[in-house]
Amino acid sequence: MTRIFDGRFPVNRRNFLKAVGLAAASAALPGCGTSIRGRSPAKKLPNVLIFYTDDQGTLDVNCYGSKDLYTPNMDSLAATGVRFTQAYAHTVCCPSRALLLTGRHPQRSGVNTWVQGNAKGKEGINMDLKEITLAEALKAAGYRTALFGKWHLGAHLDYGPTKQGFDEFFGLRDGFIDNYNHYYLHGRGFHDLYRGVEEVFAPGKYFPDLVVREAERFLDENKSAPFFLCVAFNVPHYPEQADSRFDSMYAQLAEPRRSYAKIISTTDDRMGKILKKLDDIGLRDETIIIFTSDNGHSSESHKIKVDDHTSGLPKGHNYGANGGGGNTGKWRGAKGSFFEGGIRVPAAISYPARLPENVVRDQGVTLADFYPTVLELCGVPLPRRKLDGKSLVPIIKSANAPTHHKVMHWQWQDTWAVREGDWKLIYNGRDTTDEWQGKPEPRREIPAVFLGNLADDEPELKNYADERPEIVGRLTRLHEQWAEEVQPQ
Numbered sequence: 001m002t003r004i005f006d007g008r009f010p011v012n013r014r015n016f017l018k019a020v021g022l023a024a025a026s027a028a029l030p031g032c033g034t035s036i037r038g039r040s041p042a043k044k045l046p047n048v049l050i051f052y053t054d055d056q057g058t059l060d061v062n063c064y065g066s067k068d069l070y071t072p073n074m075d076s077l078a079a080t081g082v083r084f085t086q087a088y089a090h091t092v093c094c095p096s097r098a099l100l101l102t103g104r105h106p107q108r109s110g111v112n113t114w115v116q117g118n119a120k121g122k123e124g125i126n127m128d129l130k131e132i133t134l135a136e137a138l139k140a141a142g143y144r145t146a147l148f149g150k151w152h153l154g155a156h157l158d159y160g161p162t163k164q165g166f167d168e169f170f171g172l173r174d175g176f177i178d179n180y181n182h183y184y185l186h187g188r189g190f191h192d193l194y195r196g197v198e199e200v201f202a203p204g205k206y207f208p209d210l211v212v213r214e215a216e217r218f219l220d221e222n223k224s225a226p227f228f229l230c231v232a233f234n235v236p237h238y239p240e241q242a243d244s245r246f247d248s249m250y251a252q253l254a255e256p257r258r259s260y261a262k263i264i265s266t267t268d269d270r271m272g273k274i275l276k277k278l279d280d281i282g283l284r285d286e287t288i289i290i291f292t293s294d295n296g297h298s299s300e301s302h303k304i305k306v307d308d309h310t311s312g313l314p315k316g317h318n319y320g321a322n323g324g325g326g327n328t329g330k331w332r333g334a335k336g337s338f339f340e341g342g343i344r345v346p347a348a349i350s351y352p353a354r355l356p357e358n359v360v361r362d363q364g365v366t367l368a369d370f371y372p373t374v375l376e377l378c379g380v381p382l383p384r385r386k387l388d389g390k391s392l393v394p395i396i397k398s399a400n401a402p403t404h405h406k407v408m409h410w411q412w413q414d415t416w417a418v419r420e421g422d423w424k425l426i427y428n429g430r431d432t433t434d435e436w437q438g439k440p441e442p443r444r445e446i447p448a449v450f451l452g453n454l455a456d457d458e459p460e461l462k463n464y465a466d467e468r469p470e471i472v473g474r475l476t477r478l479h480e481q482w483a484e485e486v487q488p489q
Contacts, residue, residue, distance in 0.1 A: 049230075052100065052149070056236055073271045074291060100294075117190075135161070137382075141226075170214045185302070211231060241263070242265070250262050290348070291350075292367060295343065331344060363395050407419065
């Protein structure tokens with residue numbers, strides 16, 4: 001049993017139970033016995049690559065209908081795989097990342113509000129170490145693992161990616177940085193660039209290019225063994241510091257769409273560089289590739305409000321999302337809202353060796369579903385614990401397969417939402433729709449109890465709460481039952 005802990009975390013009841021869960025899964029692997037490291041399969045395991053973009057809007061990919069956007073690499077993943085039209089993430093970064101990496105509702109891991117941001121600051125909330133991340137499950141099966149980009153599940157150095165299954169980490173531990181000086185910019189700011197738990201400095205270096213460089217190196221070094229690489233880009237999240245090569249391409253677009261379109265294409269371009277490396281080393285067909293976003297586009301506006309900001313940038317410096325610019329089509333909302341535009345995201349999975357190509361699935365799915373899907377495709381048993389995600393393999397196989405999620409739940413701080421069929425109840429929510437989206441006058445304040453319908457010609461515009469109290473009551477009870485069940489144990 002001592003091999004399980006491997007010096008990564010202290011032996012206590014919580015971590016003992018976590019290790020038992022990993023060991024149980026590993027014991028089911030052929031040839032593994034009770035060791036979590038001993039798999040020697042006759043056939044090479046597939047590799048896993050996740051592209052996880054930041055604040056990419058509901059329809060902000062060319063193949064999702066945004067024909068004003070140049071996204072050839074994102075489009076290519078849809079063309080060589082399965083594209084989902086009803087993929088749900090979360091309302092903001094932290095809970096979405098917990099959902100993806102644990103396959104569980106973020107409340108189970110204690111992520112129901114903002115996590116600790118500054119690794120050198122006051123200790124705050126960090127994702128519970130008892131969680132078994134996808135990295136830990138794959139590492140136990142013999143995978144080499146890395147996360148390059150954004151963590152945002154707690155910055156404390158006793159927590160974080162290298163304490164949760166990732167052999168390597170390079171990037172920011174909090175929510176966003178200036179791409180050139182690598183400072184978090186809210187408030188007085190702080191420097192946030194780390195390799196593992198060591199702070200590093202690279203002033204003037206464009207952060208998305210640093211991520212690409214790390215990914216290319218990792219692929220070269222691990223091409224002979226199975227790997228799991230999570231490329232959690234910090235873009236298109238603000239500040240929208242795009243590659244200047246896209247300036248002329250979007251010169252005719254009006255703001256804020258122009259600025260947002262340029263950073264979307266920059267993100268796509270950097271994805272393409274990593275895909276090219278995968279092709280160059282001959283591993284494209286043997287690699288499961290997932291592309292998705294953490295939440296809807298941002299409609300925020302921000303400027304530095306203080307003198308002597310730690311980044312050196314002047315008071316008044318603009319670094320926000322310029323009030324919006326994302327495309328949600330008919331859907332209302334943006335990041336920070338439980339309307340569809342805040343939580344419905346682009347998503348695709350491509351694995352040419354085993355999955356169909358250029359197909360579309362309309363069933364409702366969530367980011368939590370990718371965890372068991374990856375493990376099933378890799379032949380790795382699920383850890384012995386409650387997962388909220390379900391494998392997408394049956395849905396991938398058949399457009400007629402039913403959705404796994406008859407009821408969907410979200411919660412963030414004191415606001416929550418529950419969807420059943422076409423009905424969605426939002427409690428204590430807000431509307432972050434921006435003016436560019438072309439919706440009715442944006443309304444930041446909405447009634448505390450809002451019952452919307454997704455089948456309406458203008459979805460979630462009318463509040464049915466007074467007309468349909470029985471539905472409000474039923475969905476409220478479903479939420480209360482769920483909220484009790486997902487309390488951290």
